[in-house]
Amino acid sequence: xxxxxPYPALTAVPPPPAPAERWRPARVDPVAGxxxxxxxxxxxxxxxxxxxxxxxAGIASILVSTLVFCFGLSGASEGWGGWVGGAFALLAVLxxxxxxxxxxxxxxxxxxxxxxxRVRFTGRGRAIAGIxxxxxxxGLALLALVLTLLLQFS
Numbered sequence: 001x002x003x004x005x006p007y008p009a010l011t012a013v014p015p016p017p018a019p020a021e022r023w024r025p026a027r028v029d030p031v032a033g034x035x036x037x038x039x040x041x042x043x044x045x046x047x048x049x050x051x052x053x054x055x056x057a058g059i060a061s062i063l064v065s066t067l068v069f070c071f072g073l074s075g076a077s078e079g080w081g082g083w084v085g086g087a088f089a090l091l092a093v094l095x096x097x098x099x100x101x102x103x104x105x106x107x108x109x110x111x112x113x114x115x116x117x118r119v120r121f122t123g124r125g126r127a128i129a130g131i132x133x134x135x136x137x138x139g140l141a142l143l144a145l146v147l148t149l150l151l152q153f154s
Contacts, residue, residue: 058133072148099134
């Protein structure tokens with residue numbers, strides 16, 4: 001058995017450095033009649049999760065709308081393309097509508113943030129992209145469904 005016991009010698013690990021840029025005082029207000037002060041720290045901006053979710057849902061609605069077109073074309077001659085395309089169109093429209101709704105709520109969250117002492121959210125472009133992708137995905141799904149039904153019943 002080694003001299004230090006059954007375990008190897010442990011070396012001291014230094015603690016991680018404190019993030020100085022995160023906890024920077026924005027202003028210090030003295031409290032009248034005392035030697036104390038009130039410190040307000042600057043809060044770094046945070047990316048809006050709602051805006052990111054809207055973008056993800058919008059992209060998903062575009063991807064599902066391509067399935068509407070693919071299944072609709074491949075099954076139009078056998079008669080099942082409209083049913084399968086309709087199911088995926090419903091999913092794409094729901095995802096697109098959800099992207100639009102969550103994107104609008106995210107833009108509202110971003111617009112209202114940043115007041116004194118509140119967290120500032122970023123991601124306005126992401127929210128706009130999510131709203132746009134959601135609308136395009138829902139529109140493409142409905143257009144692909146109409147084309148599928150026209151091919152199936154003609």
